[in-house]
Amino acid sequence: MTAPRDPFFPADKSIRASAAPIDVRELGLVDYQEAWDIQAELAAKRATDEVGDTILVLEHPSTYTAGKRTQPEDMPDPSNPVPVVGVDRGGRITWHGEGQLVVYPIIKLAEPVDVVDYVRRLEEAIIEAVRMAGVETAGRIDGRSGVWVPATTKAADPAAPTRDRKVAALGIRITRGVTMHGLSLNCNNTLEHYGHIVACGIDDADVTTMSLELGREVTPADMVPPLIDALERALAGELVVANHSFGSAPDPSKGLRKRPKA
Template identity: 80%
Template sequence: MTAPRDPFFPADKSIRASSDPLDVRHLGLVDYQEAWDIQADLVKQRSADEIGDTVLVLEHPSVYTAGKRTQPSDRPMNGLPVVDVDRGGRITWHGEGQLVVYPIVKLAEPVDVVDYVRRIEEAVIQAVRVAGVEAAGRIDGRSGVWLPDSVRAASAKASARDRKIAALGIRISRGVTMHGLSLNCNNTLEFYDHIVACGIDDADVTTMSLELGREVTCADMVTPVMEALDDALAGRLIVADHTFKSAPDPSKGLPRK
């Protein structure tokens, strides 16, 4: 996603309303609906300044979730249930081996959603590059973190097309963020075969393990992701241009469900 304008804040300035340290909560394996309910409660508390900025770090049991732009043709063909959610974007899958991070953060005024998304992407790009996936970057027009088809993964099982390694889906409620990012570490990809993931049919998905040719767990990636996220939100990690190509936005012009 390329910003259509300069961000509201200087690149080296925090986008958070608070300068207090993030409260990071490691929840383990949590049912999607339960985690959504936890987020909703925390958003109310953060909005009322009853708590500080909080980040939930967890994994979900296998589940499909459909954002506001999901189309009927996106939905799974294997009969598994889908949770319809209030985030942006279209359909995706969550499951064990995928690191999920939900920042509940009050943004500084004026709220800059584009800059927030780009900072989240920058954090993930930094974390996966440090871990060895050095080609990670952006596709202009599509959110998330991507690998180009020109770079081959260490594992022959990985796709040879452009492939997404991390997905983003957010919602801002009363100036407070919820939902967030998911990074594929060592999860299966079989459930993606039954959906049009994020509405994109000209690219694929991948994992840290496939790209590096060795086992990379969620536990391996928690610290680098959280350190980079903290730095990106604070302005210590500057958003850079990591775009390697442009492609159509799969959600542009679609009605909200």
């Protein structure tokens, strides 16, 4: 089956502007602002071909990041000690922290730039990696980005949420044809901090982790090799986007005004 709409490029064709190997950099635990600065520098250089395509692989200390469509009611209480950083990606507020695998592809996309196809390919890579690890029902909810586990799937750990639940989130920005930001996959992180926000503006579903779903410890390091392999294949068109949707729901960012700049 094919993507939700026909992409600009054939599904089996690369959407990268370059055929050169991608430089994958594993950075460990990095402060959010520091990682953002690294991304911005690389993206500017990639736009002028000073560097090649790069994928940053890391974790962040506990941080909330508020995308451009974040609403006041999404935010944590001002007394919450976890810092909130306003960012230039799409979407609303989410949380990052240790135990969560974060991947930032800095990729120059082929012309014409197809944002929808890029997002679908990121999702396809995550779905592939998550299913290979054992969460075999992971898929999409039409109208909402990211990768989800359906309510009909019973998690191995009884402490896991039981509604439809997001295991991986996406938030991107494309400037001068170069991608920034990317994806986060919950591995063995706490879910405590999600309870203080309306994560991604969604209050009718939950979030989960690989560890809760599988009933065993799954670390970010465990998921790096399969996820990066799947991501490289998805961008190259070797892993073709398929229809993994199991439901539909309203887009939580549609029609909302952008977050006022600080």
